Amino acid sequence: MENYYLGNGRRWKYINEIYNKEIADKSIHGLIDNLLVQRGFCVSEIQSFLNPSLDNLHDPFLLDGMEDAVNRILLAIKKNEKVLVYGDYDADGVSATSILIKFFRTMGIKIDFYIPDRVDEGYGISDVAVEFICNNEYDLVITVDCGISARYEVSDIVEKSAIKGKAIDIIITDHHQCNEELIPDALAIINPHLPESKYPFKNLCGAGVALKLIQALGIRTGNPRAYEDYLDIVAIATIADIVDLNGENRIITKFGIEKIHNNPCIGIKALLDVALANGTQIDTYRISFVIAPRINAAGRMGDASIAVKLFTTDDELEANEYAIYLNSSNIKRQEIQDEIFKEAVSIIENNTGYEKDKVIVVYHENWHHGVIGIVASKLVDRYHKPSFVLSVEADKAVGSARSVEGFNLFKAMEVQSDKLIKYGGHEQAGGLTISVLNLEMFRKQINQYASSLITEEMLIPETAIDIEVAGNDIDLKTARRIALMEPFGSGNNRPVFCYKGAIIRAKKIIGNGKHLKLTFEIEGKNIEGVYFGKGYLDMGISLMDRVD
Secondary structure: OOOEOOOOOOEEEEOOOOOOHHHHHHOOOHHHHHHHHHOOOOHHHHHHHHOOOHHHOOOHHHOOOHHHHHHHHHHHHHOOOEEEEEOOOOHHHHHHHHHHHHHHHHOOOEEEEEOOOOOOOOOOOOHHHHHHHHHOOOOEEEEOOOOOOOHHHHHHHHHHHHHOOOOOEEEEEOOOOOOHHHOOOOOEEEOOOOOOOOOOOOOOOHHHHHHHHHHHHHHHOOOOOHHHHHHHHHHHHHHHOOOOOOHHHHHHHHHHHHHHHHOOOHHHHHHHHHHOOOOOOOOHHHHHHHHHHHHHHHHHHOOOHHHHHHHHOOOHHHHHHHHHHHHHHHHHHHHHHHHHHHHHHHHHHOOHHHOOOOOEEEEEEOOOOOOHHHHHHHHHHHHOOOEEEEEEEOOEEEEEEEOOOOOOHHHHHHHOHHHEEEEEEOOOEEEEEEEHHHHHHHHHHHHHHHHOOOOOHHHOOEEEEOEEOOHHHOOHHHHHHHHOOOOOEOOEOOOOEEOOOEEEEEEEEEOOOOEEEEEEEEOOEEEEEEEOOOHHHHHHOOOOOEEO
16 A cells, blocks of 8 residues: 555655765764755754854954944943934834843933834834934934835935934944845944845844844943843844844844743743743744734734833833733734634635635725734635735725745735835735725736746645654654754754654544544554644544555
């Protein structure tokens, strides 16, 4: 009898079927070291990857603009100037804002912060913010997680403040890709993606760039390890922003999670107490799906400044109040998100036209802006098609989009740009504003564009297999070696192994019918496994079946 995949409708893709015996023979553990070589590591790099060190963080002064930024901030301290940190409303932005506030307080700087309203102002430096900055006569403005495309907004600030006889200096810290035509004329710009940047690591999040600024200021003021106090917050931002967990991000995340376990800031401790049962192990999964959503809920549902206040307070009672607020906001966010998702599914499944569409474009009046991106992701999970979700408001619709592997959303919107008021994003995610009159034409034409680009295979969910294993690889030694690869996340995915020809010796439904427990015979050994959420597969599996 031929083996069958125990994969429930997913296609299996082998990343690399080559097993390097020379590496296997020379290394401490051939299976895991082969896996890391497949992921692009040299054999000589494996030990440093598995055992990261804070000493391997790069010199922050390798970042263009760092020297000028540090000198200007030290001058602000000397002159007792008025400084504003301008952030973003997502977890990365509020984290970056928070660590600068906390650090600057230790330096004696008079510090304010500004987070734009997600709905009323949107991303970046808004017109409202320009007026706020000029009217409050700040001496220095430092942006975090935004500003790299704010050429016109920065010019407005400089010109309007000059009319009032006030010179405002602006330092941009950001991590987003740069459009050279929109890079502002600021006193200093710190961004590893600057066109001429030679910084060795490009993939820092916004809070990671802010941490490099703190690291540089610490070096210049005789406290080179000052940045370590903020690793817990930056680890959360790094995971929440889904940047690759390699290079400096791996170091920051590994030691940041250790700090969360051992000595978190008061705000993080309060959030953990509200969100998780006592003693729960903190890892990238729980940060991604438990902690980060509560931080993001502040900006999605109303006031992102609450998250900043949570991270920056020194009062335990205040921290607890903020944590409870964020938890409540997240519950409200989930309720609204679930309702919109149900409405979107109803529209899709009660309209036969959607069956043939390879790209979903679904819209409705007054869907909440703060959650439509999450709804788009959930539609991709359900239908495995690129999905646009838009909220109709008067004569315009504002939306978010998420994609499947292999279909570039940004290019797709670029092709339809004549129908869009504005758009932005990258290959896998984006946002857009469109006239209501153009919605159906946009849906029709983006599906025409996608018809030749999206194959039927692309619409089948994929499981990427790292390596095929032998029976003697399945042991505690391998499990311990795998644990050294943590933290897992984007760019360092939890490894997926395949064994071919296992024999099912026993099966049992557990967890009130939700899960399926199986016993496999693998090369003479019985090994148990649980198929979570797949209890319903019991009827289709027989004892003595041979499976992969």
